[in-house]
Amino acid sequence: MKRNILLNPGPATTSQSVKEAQVVPDICPREKEFGDLMQEVALGLTRVVADEKEYDTVLFGGSGTAAVEAVLSSVVPPTGTVFVVNNGAYGNRMCEILDAYHISYVEMKSSPFEPLDLQKLDTLLAEHKEHFHITHLAVIHSETTSGLLNDVAAIGEIARRHEIELIVDAMSSYGAIPIRMNEMGITYLVSSSNKNLQGMAGISFVVANKKALLATAELPKRNYYLHLYSQYIYLKEHNQLRFTPPVQTFYALRQALRELEEETVLGRYQRYTANWETLLEGLYSLQLTTLVDRDCQSHIITTIAYPDRAGFDFDEMHDYLYERGYTIYPGKVSDTATFRIANIGDLKPSDIKGFLGALKEYLESL
């Protein structure tokens, strides 16, 4: 099979074995065998970030946003308010979800290119607590729009001190950046199958503190399909998902989890970091500039300013690279014109070097 190099921030490049794992005999997902597979996957997903005695994973068919929406819509009591840290398009998306459900929230805006002011977060939380019943703090771990990494451990410490639950969108950090939910004070963590897990698109999940999750059973429901507790308890009690799961994607995810267990999260982090260092070195040697300080980058995705060259055109560059098997991605939040390169997936530094060679050719063709 042709091997495309995806440098977009997910779905990421998958291994041949993950692709092949999807080709299985047809099976009804209500069969015990398939229920067992989903429970195995849920357990594996929990273990990547937490101890299964205290945490469990809720699975949904859907892209990552489905699980973000499931948590935000299902865990906040009617009188509660969410404090959202918004430092990029994904933080903004959490606000849009809360708006859609008419759930009360306050927002702390911060630049997607500069580290979050933790002192200010602490002060703002204290201030808002005087006017609102703040029950949750919601934050993005790796803000994929810029490549900025929020210091979740420090944020978790603040949440703990204020006695509020922490919701983390770890879509583009899970599987690549070591996370321990308990130590970091995280109650709910969200991710999906197709980023650093290197599986196929179609499954999103929430790793939840069991005690907190069970306590949400009593809350009035705001929705049906994405209701977190209902989805959780149904799989536990019936060994099935409530609705048709993406069957073949689950087989691929089981394989992807096995490959992650073999490589380990730390090993994957080191490989991604080697990819990222190769990328930065190459970009700088082409006189390109990046937007986030090296120290607070996630090592997962890099925002790059458009080169200052006559004749440069992003779409032309995209097409030039695409024809050569490299898929790149436009920028998302910035006043400056940017594009982004993700270095996740089943990629090695040699793949990044191949990309840099093609990029150099394009720039020289201008």
Ligand SMILES: *Cc1c(COP(=O)(O)O)cnc(C)c1O
């Ligand atoms: C990719 C991503 C999402 C979810 O995107 P989907 O297109 O719904 O899979 C959410 N948050 C972050 C930080 C992401 O990187």
